[in-house]
Amino acid sequence: MTATTDLPQVSRQALADAVPLFLPAIPFALVVGVAIRQSVIPAGAGMFSSPALMAGAAQLALLTLAGTASIWAVMSAVIVINARHIMYSAALSPAFKDQPRWFRWFGPFFLLDQVFALTAPHSADSPAQFRRYYLVVSAVFFTGWHVSLAAGLAVGSVVPAAWQLGYAPAVMFVGLVVFGLDRRPAVVAAVVGATASFLAIGLPNRAGLLVGALCGVVAGFLADRTGNDAK
Amino acid sequence: MSAVSWFGVVFVLGGATYAMRAGPILVLADRELPAAAVRLLRNVGAAVLSALVVTLIADPGAANRGITVAEVAGLVVAIPVAYRTRNLLITLAAGMAAFWLALWLS
Structure with missing residues (x-):
């Protein structure tokens, strides 16, 4: 690195x-x-x-x-x-x-x-x-x-x-998420992204993934604006 | 459907996938992004990858949709291990060990 x-x-x-x-x-x-x-x-x-x-x-x-x-x-x-x-x-x-x-x-x-x-x-x-x-x-x-x-x-x-x-890729991606959590807004984005995609899991075509991802990105953005950028 | 039309379907889907991967890079690379856009895009990795984890585990395509205790156990162990070690192989080993243990116990 x-x-x-x-x-x-x-x-x-x-x-x-x-x-x-x-x-x-x-x-x-x-x-x-x-x-x-x-x-x-x-x-x-x-x-x-x-x-x-x-x-x-x-x-x-x-x-x-x-x-x-x-x-x-x-x-x-x-x-x-x-x-x-x-x-x-x-x-x-x-x-x-x-x-x-x-x-x-x-x-x-x-x-x-x-x-x-x-x-x-x-x-x-x-x-x-x-x-x-x-x-x-x-x-x-x-x-x-x-x-x-x-x-x-x-x-x-x-x-x-x-x-x-089949469970292994999920663990691996969790590791990658954690490695990337260097700022508080990123933590917010990860938690909201995971929660929203879980709530939207019933949507057809695995659209819950997209819904969760978008919610997470927006939530992280809002956390960036409202809170300070410190950890 | 004939083999030729399946090739056509795959070709179209390959083109669509490439367009989604290349489009923003080709359009945005030469532009200076506004500060708000940069702040928005900073969280893409955390948001998309964590949503991907949930989708992989809950597997909306399968009949047994949902998250099991063993799957949660694997994550509960993997997250602090990843945070402490910053090492992917150790994280993977710890997460899988917790997952298998929980499977075996249940």
């Missing part, structure tokens, strides 16, 4: 941050691989959905809802689930200010939850350092995701369901 001009060191830091973060995603990738085999979507299009979406939850919704709901319902579910990325993109836009054009177009393709969570604290790094960090983290997730997914496709889910490893 310390500032350095040494790009290889930035790469090493990015690897050290991204690899442990990827581990809990492996069982999920295996599940998605199995879902590709079982989906009514032909395997070719199912596999294509992986690099096309770069978003596991939306991809799983697409694969499992296909055939059980109208095509418009399936498509709107995927778009609602992925709409949180608009907020990630807006929040990260200042870090792209001094970036070359190619990176502005290429980088956002990899802007998944974990990539946002890891790179957002590096927004104030130098442009070259931010770019290097972002690209290495993205490479870890892109490669790791596709390798794990291929394993799920080939051999099925080798992890026994009784282990309930």
Whole structure:
């Protein structure tokens, strides 16, 4: 996390941050691989959905809802689930200010939850350092995701369901939330975001996630205005 | 539906997802954001990721929607461990251990 001009060191830091973060995603990738085999979507299009979406939850919704709901319902579910990325993109836009054009177009393709969570604290790094960090983290997730997914496709889910490893990503994201709670408004945003999404959990297409996220952002903003910015 | 039309559906969804990820960056990167917008966007990480945690746990897509005692136990342990250690692997190990223990006890 310390500032350095040494790009290889930035790469090493990015690897050290991204690899442990990827581990809990492996069982999920295996599940998605199995879902590709079982989906009514032909395997070719199912596999294509992986690099096309770069978003596991939306991809799983697409694969499992296909055939059980109208095509418009399936498509709107995927778009609602992925709409949180608009907020990630807006929040990260200042870090792209001094970036070359190619990176502005290429980088956002990899802007998944974990990539946002890891790179957002590096927004104030130098442009070259931010770019290097972002690209290495993205490479870890892109490669790791596709390798794990291929394993799920080939051999099925080798992890026994009784282990309930599906819970692991939630713990991991809780850790990331806690690491980011450096100011009181952020704490307000997290608590309100979690509470509101829980209350809105019954909304269709997992829209509760969006509702909760928006409530949290607004609540954090209000806390910023009304209270002081101290901890 | 034919394989070709499924490819079309996936292609459109991929394009929509990319547009949502790239759009704000491409539009906003060259602009100086007003202070209020910066304050609003500062809390995106905390708000979205915590809403994501709840969605992952309560799983609105599943038949057994809701949050179990074991899932709460995992979080109750993971949050202070994350706060104290600032280490993701330790947080993950502690949270999963508490979760499994609570599952085993219940």
